[in-house]
Every structure is written in C-alpha cells, then in structure tokens.
Amino acid sequence: xxxxxxxxxxxxxxxxxxxxxxxxxxxxxxxxxxxxxxxxxxxxxxxxxxxxxxxxxxxxxxxxxxxxxxxxxxxxxxxxxxxxxxxxxxxxxxxxxxxxxxxxxxxxxxxxxxxxxxxxxxxxxxxxxxxxxxxxxxxxxxxxxxxxxxxxxxxxxxxxxxxxxxxxxxxxxxxxxxxxxxxxxxxxxxxxxxxxxxxxxxxxxxxxxxxxxxxxxxxxxxxxxxxxxxxxxxxxxxxxxxxxxxxxxxxxxxxxxxxxxxxxxxxxxxxxxxxxxxxxxxxxxxxxxxxxxxxxxxxxxxxxxxxxxxxxxxxxxxxxxxxxxxxxxxxxxxxxxxxxxxxxxxxxxxxxxxxxxxxxxxxxxxxxxxxxxxxx
Amino acid sequence: xxxxxxxxxxxxxxxxxxxxxxxxxxxxxxxxxxxxxxxxxxxxxxxxxxxxxxxxxxxxxxxxxxxxxxxxxxxxxxxxxxxxxxxxxxxxxxxxxxxxxxxxxxxxxxxxxxxxxxxxxxxxxxxxxxxxxxxxxxxxxxxxxxxxxxxxxxxxxxxxxxxxxxxxxxxxxxxxxxxxxxxxxxxxxxxxxxxxxxxxxxxxxxxxxxxxxx
Numbered sequence: 001x002x003x004x005x006x007x008x009x010x011x012x013x014x015x016x017x018x019x020x021x022x023x024x025x026x027x028x029x030x031x032x033x034x035x036x037x038x039x040x041x042x043x044x045x046x047x048x049x050x051x052x053x054x055x056x057x058x059x060x061x062x063x064x065x066x067x068x069x070x071x072x073x074x075x076x077x078x079x080x081x082x083x084x085x086x087x088x089x090x091x092x093x094x095x096x097x098x099x100x101x102x103x104x105x106x107x108x109x110x111x112x113x114x115x116x117x118x119x120x121x122x123x124x125x126x127x128x129x130x131x132x133x134x135x136x137x138x139x140x141x142x143x144x145x146x147x148x149x150x151x152x153x154x155x156x157x158x159x160x161x162x163x164x165x166x167x168x169x170x171x172x173x174x175x176x177x178x179x180x181x182x183x184x185x186x187x188x189x190x191x192x193x194x195x196x197x198x199x200x201x202x203x204x205x206x207x208x209x210x211x212x213x214x215x216x217x218x219x220x221x222x223x224x225x226x227x228x229x230x231x232x233x234x235x236x237x238x239x240x241x242x243x244x245x246x247x248x249x250x251x252x253x254x255x256x257x258x259x260x261x262x263x264x265x266x267x268x269x270x271x272x273x274x275x276x277x278x279x280x281x282x283x284x285x286x287x288x289x290x291x292x293x294x295x296x297x298x299x300x301x302x303x304x305x306x307x308x309x310x311x312x313x314x315x316x317x318x319x320x321x322x323x324x325x326x327x328x329x330x331x332x333x334x335x336x337x338x339x340x341x342x343x344x345x346x347x348x349x350x351x352x353x354x355x356x357x358x359x360x361x362x363x364x365x366x367x368x369x370x371x372x373x374x375x376x
Numbered sequence: 377x378x379x380x381x382x383x384x385x386x387x388x389x390x391x392x393x394x395x396x397x398x399x400x401x402x403x404x405x406x407x408x409x410x411x412x413x414x415x416x417x418x419x420x421x422x423x424x425x426x427x428x429x430x431x432x433x434x435x436x437x438x439x440x441x442x443x444x445x446x447x448x449x450x451x452x453x454x455x456x457x458x459x460x461x462x463x464x465x466x467x468x469x470x471x472x473x474x475x476x477x478x479x480x481x482x483x484x485x486x487x488x489x490x491x492x493x494x495x496x497x498x499x500x501x502x503x504x505x506x507x508x509x510x511x512x513x514x515x516x517x518x519x520x521x522x523x524x525x526x527x528x529x530x531x532x533x534x535x536x537x538x539x540x541x542x543x544x545x546x547x548x549x550x551x552x553x554x555x556x557x558x559x560x561x562x563x564x565x566x567x568x569x570x571x572x573x574x575x576x577x578x579x580x581x582x583x584x585x586x587x588x589x590x
Contacts, residue, residue: 041389067487075493079590081530082527083530083587086526090520093517094431096432149497149527150493150496152491153436159432163433225381228385229385236393237396247407251408251411252437254411255411256439260442263442264443265444273559275445277448277558279448280477280495283480292560295560298560
C-alpha cells in the first residue's frame, strides 16, 4: 500500500516541495516511481518550514518557562499542590514519561527546569540541534507529564511538536548548525550518555545510539555508501515527520471546526459573546466588552471562525486560498493572545500554522529580518 | 541527480520506506479516529487506538466546542479552626477563584497558576465525582477521584495557610457557585435561572496535607 510512488502524493500541497538554490536540476526522464523515490530519500522537504516550526516552538516554550520562572516550584516542583506522591500515583496509571521521578528533591527539579529553558533556547538557535532537540523533548515531556493538570491547549501542541521535531532535520537552514556546516561532537554525546546512565534504562538510549552511529560514520566513512544510506534514511524520517506535523495541524483545525458546527451557539452566531465574558479569559474586560457589544462583529467573528477552521484543510489544494486563510488564522490567534489572555497558546498555534507558509514568503521574511538585524 | 544504489542498500531503503510510510499512515489514522466522534471502527479497535494515542499523543481540540462554556464557575473555600481551649470556629468563605481573577485582570501574560491550576483541578474533581454531596460515582475510577480530592484540598490549603486567627486549621470545605453569563443584549433569550451552590463536605486536615506547600 505504500509504494514510493504514493509518497509524493501523500505530501499535502501545503508543504512546498521546492527547496533552496542547492536543488539539483531535473533528472533525465526517469520513471515517476524513481522520481518519487529520489525525492523521498534524496532531500529533506520543506527545510524552511521545519526551521520556522523549530524556532517558533523553542521560542514559545522558552518564553513560557521564563514567564513562569517565579512560579516554577508551585507548578511542577517541590511546592506544588500536585505533590510528588500524587504525581507518582497518576503516572503509575497512565505510564507517561518524565525524568522528574528519577530523583526527588528540589535540586533535581531545578536542574530539569533550567535545562528545559536552556534546551528551548538552543533549539531555537539551532545549536547542536540533534542534542538540543532531544533534550527539548525530554524536558517538555518531563515537566508537563509531572503535572498535566496545569496545562491547556497550548501545552498540548508544544508536547506533540516536541516529539515530532525530534525526527525532523529542522536545522538545515536558519541555525547555528547550518552556519557552522557540521554537527556532532563527542563531548556532548558522552555527556548525554552519562546523564542517561543516571536514570533507569529506556528508549532514550536508542536516540543516543543513533547519534553515535551517525557521528562515527561521518567521521570514518564520510564517502561510503553507508553514510549515504543513513542520510537517505534521515531524509525519509524527516519527510514522514513533516507530514505528521502538517497532518496534526489539520486535525486540530478540523476537530475544532467540525465540533463547533454542531454547537447551538455557533449556529445562532452568539458563541463569541460567551468566552468574552468568562472571568478566566478576560484580562481586559473593557476590550472584551467592546468586542462583544456589536451584534454584527460577534456574528461575523463566530461564523468566520467556524468557516475558517472547517475550510482550512480543503484549501490546502489551492495555494493562494490556503495562504489567505493562513494569514487570517494567524491574525485570529494574535487577537486571542491579547483578548483572552493566552499569549503562549497563541504563539504555539502560530508556530504550528507556520508549517504551511510558502517557502518564498519564509525566505523573504528571513532576508528582511537579517537586514534589520544588521542595520541595528 | 538521483544516486545509484547497490542492491543491499536499495533493499534497506525500500524496507525502511515501507515501514516508515506504513507506520506514518497507521499513526495518522489513529489520531484521526481518536478525534473523530465515536464510531464503529474506533469502538472495534479501542484498546489498540489507546495504545497509540496515550499517554504521549493525547488530542483535545474541542476548544469552545460544541458550545463555549456559558457560565462563570467560582470556587470558594473556608476552614474550621480549633483554639487552644478546644473551641471550634467556622471561618468566612474566601473566594479562591476571585483571587485568580484579580491576578489575571490587566495581566498580558497570566500565569498558569492563576488561569489553569484551580480551574482545572475543579474540572478534574467534577469529572471524577457526581452529585451535590460529592459522593463518588460508581463508574468512575476511585483512585482518580481520590487524587482529585487531595489535589483540590492542597490547593485550598496552600492559599489559606495552616492557621487562621491564630488558630490551627482543623477542616476545610469547598463550594462552587455558578453564575450564568447573560445572553447578549440584542438577544431575546431569558437569562437562565440561578443555579444552586454546590457545597462539598468538610474534609479533615492534618499535617501531612501541608507537605511541601511552603
């Protein structure tokens, strides 16, 4: 059922197939199957999209952790009403992954929390991305799974993307790794090995072993076929990962949209009125009241939201329409950030949306940011 | 130009391709069935689906759907204290949610401590308990119900402290008030009638409940 021929088709139209200028010219008329196989194994598709997702989620999680720094012990640490004991009882039921249970006490918690901040920043910068991405996933899962009861939709998206990003080659562009042109060092790998040895045996060793093999082959057989096979495997894994990331975003919007269609408040066009009057989501009651005071505005935003969410997956087959909807969704999330007091949720959603941005727009954005950075 | 592979390399790549694409397809199908309404297929493969999705790929995207919450729920707590002469005093209700709201107002980046902790702890309690008196529903996991109770209790105790009026806290009680959000001004709908408060039983407090609360 999954011949390489199908792989090309499985990639949603939203993920641009073209890569940077290093793209080789078209091959001399091989069959479609060979072409699909060569694309699937030959390059990491959507390098700019992968990079922007990496930067977006690193930024969102780092910003969140820094904002909660004064509250970290109450949320996930030794001062939490969700004590180590309660957490251990729930974890015994749901078997979620966390390193916080490896040791008790404040020191270990502080180490994990600060490592979470460091790995999020390093992931954003694309520094030793294999390692920082794995650490990012481990720390995100550890903190969130230790106390799932303080999270919201934004945390859920970060959780999923942290896992998906590990299998992608998300540092091909816009990263310190790309700038330096090589990745992998023995000292970091050994250090992480020691860190792993401190905990119980687990699947993390597999990641560590893969990194070791990759380094060894690069070091001693850089021209051999084994290196090329590993490279192709990494490309395939990346391409599947990008597909999963894109599909996940589509699922989020589809679910949110299709369930809203069934709601009487979304049907009668007053739905938006209610969140604007929920105490927990009105940091600016004046602003919320103003937005909610107009029949037309509430109707348009309520219906618009549903239409946007339901329509989005289908617009992926039309580039121009997809881009228009994408901009509207990002704007809506920016609005949600302010009016409902959910900046980190919104930032995470915007980062997720960004996987569908066209390469040309991303490169233009990158150049513009680079110019303004240089002029400063 | 596409590379020319040796036969073993090609075999490895093709096998890996089949496994990866097959795995991806199965994974995405599982996520789809997880977010879709309960249907014949997802019922048939419930346990297999749960194995894929839980614990790390949980999906919960019914944001404000099918309908947004149309009530403001406020949780209050009060304590009974005991004096040195063994006299028990019942103290005034303190608005825990009101404290959260005060912290959220005017804050561009509200903390999860204020926006989520009590709110979601109450949801957790509510989902594991039924009835006004807080008795545990038979169908619900008793262990989770207990966890929810203890968590809620500790959240209250962290905010109210060990003593009030110089007396040691003996018991704690919670109540939930429900205020319906009035329909928009242009709507002909009536504001729904007032909902009775939900008052939980007194829960005894001992020193171990305060462990780590600071």
